Amino acid sequence: MLSRSNGKSGTREYTALLLLTVGLKLSDTTPSILFKSGKIAAWVIPLLAFGVMVVPFLLLLAMLKSRPEKGLTDLLFLAAGRWGGMLIGLALCLVTLVSTAFGSRTYVDIINTMGYQRTPLFALYLMLMAAVFYVANRGFETIGRTAWIVVPYIEVFLALLVVFVWYDVEWQHLFPAAGPGLPILLREGANHGSIFGEMILFTAFIPLMRNLQEFKIASWIGFGACAVKIAGMTAVYIAVYDFPPAENMAYPFQQLTRAASIGQIISHLESVFFAFWLITTVVHFAVYVYLLAFLFARSLGLDTFEPLILPFTGLTMLIGMVPENSSRVNQVLDTTLHVSTYMFILLPFVLWSMIRLRRLVH
Amino acid sequence: MKKGIIAFLLACVALLLGGCWDKLELEEQAFVVVLGLDKAPDGLVSVTFQVANPQVGSSDKGAAQNEPPSDIVTFAAPDILSAKEIANSVITRKISFAHLRTIVISQAFASSKLFNHVIGSSIRDPEMRRETNLIISRERASEFITRNKPRLETRPHKYYAFMQERWRDTGYVPFSTLNRYFQRLGRDTLFLSIYGTTKRVKTKYAREEDQYLAGEIPQQNGDPVQIMGSAVFKSGRMVGTITGEETRIALFLRRKSMAHSYISSYPDPLNPDYQVTARVIKDGNTRIKMDLSRERPDVQVTLPLRAQILSIPSFTDYAEDPRKQEKLRKSIEDSLKAKIDAFIAKIQQTYECEPFLWHLVARKHFWTLKAYQAYDWGAHFSKAKINVTIRMRIESFGKQIGPPLPLEIEEDQAG
Amino acid sequence: MSDKGNTPGGIPENMPHHLSERLDENLTLIKHLFAFPDNTALIIRNLRVPALDAEAAIVFLEGAAEPKLIESTILEPLLAKPSLPYQQPDKLEAVLREIVTSPSGKKLVELQVLPGELLKGNTIFLLEGEAGALTLETPGFQSRSVTEPQVEHVLKGPKEAFIESAAVNRSLIRKQLKERQLVSETISIGQRSAKDISLLYIKDLADPELVTEMKKRLKAINADTIANLSILEQYIEDRPYSLIPSALLTERPDRACSFLMEGHIVLIMDNSPTAMVVPVTFWALFHTPEDQYLRWAYGNFIRVVRILAVFVALLTPSIYISVSTFHEEMIPTDLLLAIGATRERVPFPALIEVLVMEIAFELVREAAVRIPSIIGPTIGIVGALILGQAAVEANLVSPILVIIVALTGISSFTIPEISFNFAVRILRFIMLFAASFMGFFGISLVMTCVITYMVSFKSFGVPFLSPLSPHYRSSKDLIVRPPVWKQWLRPFNIRSQDSQRKNKPEGGD
Structure with a gap:
């Protein structure tokens, strides 16, 4: 017999949530950023990045194993003390805020460019963030459940997209296989680790999960599948468009949806894909906004964080509105990606050594 | 509660009044179905729009009797998008490219330097699709569009939609979209585009029915447009044409071909006065092996084919005699190989580049992008030693076993 | 809302709480309560009981009680029985146990429950010299007979529907569900004119927490009267302004039974040709019984x-x-x-x-x-x-x-x-x-x-969308259903106590 639902999420819900939030990166400017550095072999970078992030993630899990019900934020306080923990927590919060704000701006840019050119950016942004706030405000449990409801449809539509463009896929476009050369690939793979920075950040959600075991299973399945998905779709972009044209595309996913057709008569299906993509987008940002409020409240040692969701939604939007156009956004995003990569990779090691140090001292 | 009602009313007002950003009623838009591009003086481009008229030939309810099925207007402008804006000074509805599937480009414009800039910059417009078909016309595009009055299809878009299906079946013309154009902008490959015309040049009667280029096919009555052969693009500029037969060969030599079967006629080995008509089907992918280590690369191409004999006008009994079949097979193979070799030699000499997409195979031999670029496949191709082997088997002889000869002749032979 | 002076039974506070020993005083009280003589529905028949050698009266409401039943089960035995020494020392007990032949009845002493008994169609027997009364069951409400469902049609499957009588409806459920643990609790709600609500659930299946919660919500209702289940639904639902309903009304006994077997609670009430099922999920609203019958x-x-x-x-x-x-x-x-x-x-x-x-x-x-x-x-x-x-x-x-x-x-x-x-x-x-x-x-x-x-x-x-999201183990009877023999799990989201319908079949899962 089950107890009354206790507001905690299970494996399925969290896996679905990861598949949507992290998997969505295949449809934004991430592939374009990858093309810039990985050229024809850009599709390898997500796999490498995942491999790079596995090490700090394992270390973090090892530290959390002996501390049930504790998440990343608790660990921060444990390792760095009250003020240190707060400082690191706020730093994480800042990184998340910047990437969420500029990330959301990218998405609004995509909507603006690909479908709603005459609608003011601000109006689109406002409507998107209103929906994001509504979803985020209903809590982590609800976001997870929503994800679990919609994830089959999203994944089926992604698969359908590949089926519909299969006619145009030419795998030989993926050669020369090493692209810019192995050393560059490896370096770029490590540099773009923060594509999977959520592996570190989302450990903050452990207290909201039923138990650590379920979190672990969901993380491995979720992040693993996302790495494969992002890599796979990046490969498909190149296979369909060949290399130099693919590099020049601002939004390869949206381009691909325009190429999809069922036979000759039913073509131009991009709006259908757009609708499903938008649902995912809302869930995606709901998670980040929730994470922001959660991180911030925990860093400051506040008990309730729900009232913070609204201000953070607004703040995200305000920051997102600052850049003039999407290329500026991309520059900032690329920089954030690099900076946060080092931060995410180093954080678990720093925490680990701090805990060891504290033990030695005592 | 009261607050709720006020908020709801405000929201309703906002919904009803506000929706005017991207919202546009269907009938307020003019759907361009064909776009024509021509050279205009002063580095401008002359853009022709063929706008479909919904009130003709679509629905009985809304039919308008005295209107033409489409409206054709031409403007000179620096690029397509500014032409689109100017067009609204004449056309009452907002010009939309949402249903644009075909772009016609004049040969003169395609050969100019400007072409790549115009077409490359237009792709920024989200309404321009990479799936749009390209047709290169021998004459001015505006002329091509105006003179194209199909007899069976009232609405212009239907003509192009049907034609496209047939093109794919016959393989006389390549499948050319903007996407393929952009893919094959590089120096290592040629881009083939559909070639067509509404004018008749010299009419020549060829023994083999596919050695024509558009405009050369002897035709009486019927639609004015002839689509045959392809325009050859190198680095984004048109540099020449190839005939329908050559186009078929080029498509056959690609690893994967979109058109899988062609009906064509070959000399009858036992009765040179006649031709044998056969449907040749690609029997799997073309196998291409390369040896790039030498200065003159060595390319081995194996073309697996199967043939279905459709008609034997000489009444030779190939169907019953295996030895004669062998002769026929050899003869078809030889005649095909001769054509292929000649075509490859022509391509090697004329273009220093290839339309067979073999560069994709060549790419596999390199580990990094830099090494491949340094190799310069195009230059090496023109020097390459290419050996094409055809592997053909005759699959069937149709539903007739023997020729429909009168009974007496058979008796005479017996006696 | 009820008047300030009224107690829950609808008795003015200035009236005595208990019946008196004198018959005429009791009758006056009853007459007053029922606005006699304006109200001609109240029928009082005085009689002398030969067996006890005492004056007595029977009181009933026209339309609520069945006169023929009163005649055969109460009047005839009372008047016919000779005066024998009765074993019960208490005279009313003697009448109840040894004279009248009604199937059920009980003794009452408090005045405030008396009007309720009359309104339910019972007959009140008063005896001179006794500070109490007997209430004897003689229901005579009219209701239609069981007919086919009007809304929830099926092509295949049972064609009985609930009617406006709670007793008949309970019987329809009992008929389908021969289940020892099927509990039928009665809760009385409404301040002025109290209504009985039957709470049906299977004791060893339904979640006790859910039953307690349900009772709590029913008792918390602050209303004059509840006309029927459709009104009741609006009193106990979770979110009154929501577009999504929190309860399901069905007119099919077979549906009610299948919900009972999954651990849901079913509410039945007089004057409602439906049964109310709580809690509901999206699937309950989306499914029809036909899906399973076909x-x-x-x-x-x-x-x-x-x-x-x-x-x-x-x-x-x-x-x-x-x-x-x-x-x-x-x-x-x-x-x-x-x-x-x-x-x-x-x-x-x-x-x-x-x-x-x-x-x-x-x-x-x-x-x-x-x-x-x-x-x-x-x-x-x-x-x-x-x-x-x-x-x-x-x-x-x-x-x-x-x-x-x-x-x-x-x-x-x-x-x-x-x-x-x-x-x-x-x-x-x-x-x-x-x-x-x-x-x-x-x-x-x-x-x-x-x-x-x-x-x-x-x-x-x-x-609402469980067991799909959040996911619980269930028979996967959601958008599509597995074959009947594979549906061996009760949905876990209803938190029923016994999770399996039967043992796992071979090949089932």
């Missing part, structure tokens, strides 16, 4: 048709609006031109067109329900279509809209549950406005919010 393939076929209908009913008008005003490229060119040609002569924007037709359709629908059944057939749902045809002829709307509105209407008829049906119909208009405002962008955002709302909605603590 063979696996057929049952799933109609399920798929219905889930499709839900989406068609919800989204068709909004998709039309967004496709025709925002995403024209989606329509095949031929159709686009055909729509464009007819739209050119229509003066209104597409949204107004759709609204006009949708509202016309809703009008016809409402009219069809309200119209007296004699003139009903003249205005069918066909009326809307003729109306549409005429509107097309008059160039008020374009022809494609008739198809869209008709399709939407037909689809909404396939949704079996009335509350859910309304929810979809209202939501359709919200979708329509969102679509006309922002196209697919609007639809997607609203849809996401709706999904989020639905997953976070709880009916009596049970998440």
Whole structure:
């Protein structure tokens, strides 16, 4: 017999949530950023990045194993003390805020460019963030459940997209296989680790999960599948468009949806894909906004964080509105990606050594 | 509660009044179905729009009797998008490219330097699709569009939609979209585009029915447009044409071909006065092996084919005699190989580049992008030693076993 | 609300709490309570009981009690029995145990329960010299006989429906569910005129927490009277302003029983030709009993048709609006031109067109329900279509809209549950406005919010979309169902105590 639902999420819900939030990166400017550095072999970078992030993630899990019900934020306080923990927590919060704000701006840019050119950016942004706030405000449990409801449809539509463009896929476009050369690939793979920075950040959600075991299973399945998905779709972009044209595309996913057709008569299906993509987008940002409020409240040692969701939604939007156009956004995003990569990779090691140090001292 | 009602009313007002950003009623838009591009003086481009008229030939309810099925207007402008804006000074509805599937480009414009800039910059417009078909016309595009009055299809878009299906079946013309154009902008490959015309040049009667280029096919009555052969693009500029037969060969030599079967006629080995008509089907992918280590690369191409004999006008009994079949097979193979070799030699000499997409195979031999670029496949191709082997088997002889000869002749032979 | 001076039984506070020993005093009290002599329904028959050698009176309400029953089970034995020494020292007990032949009856001493007994159709027996009364069951309410269901039709399966009598309804359930642990608790609610509500559940299946919660909510109701279950539903639901219902009303005993077997609670009340099932999930609203009665393939076929209908009913008008005003490229060119040609002569924007037709359709629908059944057939749902045809002829709307509105209407008829049906119909208009405002962008955002709302909605603590999301183990009887023999698990989301219906079958899972 089950107890009354206790507001905690299970494996399925969290896996679905990861598949949507992290998997969505295949449809934004991430592939374009990858093309810039990985050229024809850009599709390898997500796999490498995942491999790079596995090490700090394992270390973090090892530290959390002996501390049930504790998440990343608790660990921060444990390792760095009250003020240190707060400082690191706020730093994480800042990184998340910047990437969420500029990330959301990218998405609004995509909507603006690909479908709603005459609608003011601000109006689109406002409507998107209103929906994001509504979803985020209903809590982590609800976001997870929503994800679990919609994830089959999203994944089926992604698969359908590949089926519909299969006619145009030419795998030989993926050669020369090493692209810019192995050393560059490896370096770029490590540099773009923060594509999977959520592996570190989302450990903050452990207290909201039923138990650590379920979190672990969901993380491995979720992040693993996302790495494969992002890599796979990046490969498909190149296979369909060949290399130099693919590099020049601002939004390869949206381009691909325009190429999809069922036979000759039913073509131009991009709006259908757009609708499903938008649902995912809302869930995606709901998670980040929730994470922001959660991180911030925990860093400051506040008990309730729900009232913070609204201000953070607004703040995200305000920051997102600052850049003039999407290329500026991309520059900032690329920089954030690099900076946060080092931060995410180093954080678990720093925490680990701090805990060891504290033990030695005592 | 009261607050709720006020908020709801405000929201309703906002919904009803506000929706005017991207919202546009269907009938307020003019759907361009064909776009024509021509050279205009002063580095401008002359853009022709063929706008479909919904009130003709679509629905009985809304039919308008005295209107033409489409409206054709031409403007000179620096690029397509500014032409689109100017067009609204004449056309009452907002010009939309949402249903644009075909772009016609004049040969003169395609050969100019400007072409790549115009077409490359237009792709920024989200309404321009990479799936749009390209047709290169021998004459001015505006002329091509105006003179194209199909007899069976009232609405212009239907003509192009049907034609496209047939093109794919016959393989006389390549499948050319903007996407393929952009893919094959590089120096290592040629881009083939559909070639067509509404004018008749010299009419020549060829023994083999596919050695024509558009405009050369002897035709009486019927639609004015002839689509045959392809325009050859190198680095984004048109540099020449190839005939329908050559186009078929080029498509056959690609690893994967979109058109899988062609009906064509070959000399009858036992009765040179006649031709044998056969449907040749690609029997799997073309196998291409390369040896790039030498200065003159060595390319081995194996073309697996199967043939279905459709008609034997000489009444030779190939169907019953295996030895004669062998002769026929050899003869078809030889005649095909001769054509292929000649075509490859022509391509090697004329273009220093290839339309067979073999560069994709060549790419596999390199580990990094830099090494491949340094190799310069195009230059090496023109020097390459290419050996094409055809592997053909005759699959069937149709539903007739023997020729429909009168009974007496058979008796005479017996006696 | 009840008057200040009234106690819950509806007795003015200045009246005595107990019956007196004197018969005439008691009768005066009763007369006063029932506004006698203005109220001629109150019938008092005085008699002398020879067996006890005492004056007595029987009191009953005309229409509530059955006179023939009173005559045969009370009057005849009272008047016929000779005066023997009775074993019971208490005279009333003696009458109850040794003289009258009614199937049930009890002794009461408090005045405030007395009117309730009379109102239920019982007969009150008063005896001179006794500070008490007997209440004897002689119900005589009229009700119709059991008929076929009016709303929840099935082609295959039982055809009995609940009627307005709680006793009959309970009997219908008992008939189907021969279950030792089937508990029928009675709770009385309402302050002025109390009503009995039967709470049916299977003791060793239903979650005790749920039963306690239910009782708590019933007792918390602060109302004069509750007419029937439809009103009760509105008192106990989780979110009164929500589009989603928290309870399900069914008129089919077989449905009620299948819910009971899953651990749900069923409420039954007089004057309600339905049973109320709590808690409900999306699936309860979406399923029909037919799905299970038909063979696996057929049952799933109609399920798929219905889930499709839900989406068609919800989204068709909004998709039309967004496709025709925002995403024209989606329509095949031929159709686009055909729509464009007819739209050119229509003066209104597409949204107004759709609204006009949708509202016309809703009008016809409402009219069809309200119209007296004699003139009903003249205005069918066909009326809307003729109306549409005429509107097309008059160039008020374009022809494609008739198809869209008709399709939407037909689809909404396939949704079996009335509350859910309304929810979809209202939501359709919200979708329509969102679509006309922002196209697919609007639809997607609203849809996401709706999904989020639905997953976070709880009916009596049970998440609305469970066991799908949040996931619980169940027989996977959701959008499609497995064969009957594989449905061996009770849904875990209802938290029933015994999770298995039977042992796991071979190959089941």
